[in-house]
Amino acid sequence: MDPATALAWALLSLAAAAALGLVILIAGLARVFARAPRLANQQESGSDASASVALASTSLTVVVPAYNEAANIAACLTSLLGSEDPCGDWRVLLVDDGSSDATVAIARAAAGACGAKEPRFSLLDAGPRPVGERWVGKNWACSRAMEQVESEWVLFVDADVRLQPATLRRALTQATADGADLFSLAPRLSCGCLAEWLVQPIMASLLGLGFPIEAANDPASAVAFAAGPFMLFRRSAYAAIGGHRALAAEVVEDLALARRIKQDGYRLRYLLGLDALELRMYSDFASLWEGWTKNWLLGLDGDVARALAASSVVLLMFSGPWLLAPAAGLAAVGLAAVEFAAGLPGLRLRLLLLLSALTLALAGIGLQLVLRLWIRRQFQVPLTFWWLMGAGGLVVAAIGPVSVWRTLSGRGWTWKGRPLA
Numbered sequence: 001m002d003p004a005t006a007l008a009w010a011l012l013s014l015a016a017a018a019a020l021g022l023v024i025l026i027a028g029l030a031r032v033f034a035r036a037p038r039l040a041n042q043q044e045s046g047s048d049a050s051a052s053v054a055l056a057s058t059s060l061t062v063v064v065p066a067y068n069e070a071a072n073i074a075a076c077l078t079s080l081l082g083s084e085d086p087c088g089d090w091r092v093l094l095v096d097d098g099s100s101d102a103t104v105a106i107a108r109a110a111a112g113a114c115g116a117k118e119p120r121f122s123l124l125d126a127g128p129r130p131v132g133e134r135w136v137g138k139n140w141a142c143s144r145a146m147e148q149v150e151s152e153w154v155l156f157v158d159a160d161v162r163l164q165p166a167t168l169r170r171a172l173t174q175a176t177a178d179g180a181d182l183f184s185l186a187p188r189l190s191c192g193c194l195a196e197w198l199v200q201p202i203m204a205s206l207l208g209l210g211f212p213i214e215a216a217n218d219p220a221s222a223v224a225f226a227a228g229p230f231m232l233f234r235r236s237a238y239a240a241i242g243g244h245r246a247l248a249a250e251v252v253e254d255l256a257l258a259r260r261i262k263q264d265g266y267r268l269r270y271l272l273g274l275d276a277l278e279l280r281m282y283s284d285f286a287s288l289w290e291g292w293t294k295n296w297l298l299g300l301d302g303d304v305a306r307a308l309a310a311s312s313v314v315l316l317m318f319s320g321p322w323l324l325a326p327a328a329g330l331a332a333v334g335l336a337a338v339e340f341a342a343g344l345p346g347l348r349l350r351l352l353l354l355l356s357a358l359t360l361a362l363a364g365i366g367l368q369l370v371l372r373l374w375i376r377r378q379f380q381v382p383l384t385f386w387w388l389m390g391a392g393g394l395v396v397a398a399i400g401p402v403s404v405w406r407t408l409s410g411r412g413w414t415w416k417g418r419p420l421a
Contacts, residue, residue, distance in 0.1 A: 077092065191384070198395055312397070329358050
């Protein structure tokens with residue numbers, strides 16, 4: 001086979017693979033979300049009189065671990081303290097994990113503006129981490145908080161989460177009704193900067209397909225998943241599995257906790273809470289890059305081959321069509337001009353292959369728009385910058401190998417500037 005024909009076949013094969021991959025992704029997401037359980041709405045969750053009686057007699061502590069969250073903490077606490085009463089006895093405990101910014105002062109001001117005083121709102125200084133022990137992420141702050149928690153239920157909420165007024169009540173009602181020991185909600189992702197618009201829609205689709213909600217809720221399945229920004233535990237079950245203290249060195253502690261709950265025979269419930277809470281994960285490219293390179297390899301069970309393969313697939317599906325369309329078009333024009341003038345044989349076949357590759361590449365771009373339309377309907381994420389998904393694919397594809405390097409070498413493997421190795 002001559003080089004020109006081989007090039008045409010290569011472009012066609014890549015364009016077809018990208019389009020097929022996007023079709024499989026969209027179909028898989030549609031199937032998963034059609035079967036995924038969702039948080040009951042307020043009317044449904046509050047219709048049972050016995051449930052209301054049970055809530056009135058129970059207790060809840062909402063724990064918010066915070067490290068340098070000056071940009072987020074006011075909005076988070078305002079949404080929490082403005083919640084409808086979820087039960088008879090509930091309170092919010094903010095744990096400052098050694099912040100060097102104005103997190104504490106802003107938190108106190110926000111609580112004061114909401115009229116929240118002890119015991120409804122309290123603030124705990126986590127203090128220094130024990131010398132000679134490896135504590136990463138928010139595990140130390142959460143463990144310190146649990147030294148003061150005596151309620152029947154404890155909810156861990158990240159500072160970058162915003163809750164609707166009825167969310168706490170809806171979640172506690174359904175957790176009680178379902179007999180859950182760990183009740184976690186998948187939030188609606190919010191994007192505010194260009195980096196998020198490039199990456200987060202792609203990540204949301206990968207997470208939605210990679211961690212099937214139906215399997216996570218099946219006690220017979222080994223699949224376990226929970227969303228770290230919103231994890232509601234029955235305190236007795238949390239204590240029985242050892243809590244964050246038993247997982248002090250776990251970087252992706254939400255997955256580890258969910259797996260412990262299931263492995264030890266407790267009840268895990270992971271639901272969609274898209275209308276109940278919103279999550280803004282990153283404020284700029286630097287924090288996004290740090291966050292996803294921290295989690296990519298560990299989220300794929302530390303499997304280097306899977307991590308690199310996933311990056312390659314993302315590159316093909318999301319960047320491929322945008323690169324292949326102009327490549328096929330220019331090749332078709334160039335070959336036609338050169339070979340027509342030279343009278344070389346095989347022109348018709350090569351042109352057919354290149355035009356087919358161009359058509360499939362354009363179809364891939366169209367499928368990316370279909371995916372973003374689906375994401376808009378499911379997650380209420382606008383179509384903003386959808387036409388930059390090719391660039392987003394390049395960023396996500398680069399995250400994989402960088403995550404492998406950082407995780408295995410420990411170099412540059414940080415979260416909010418704190419080393420994880």
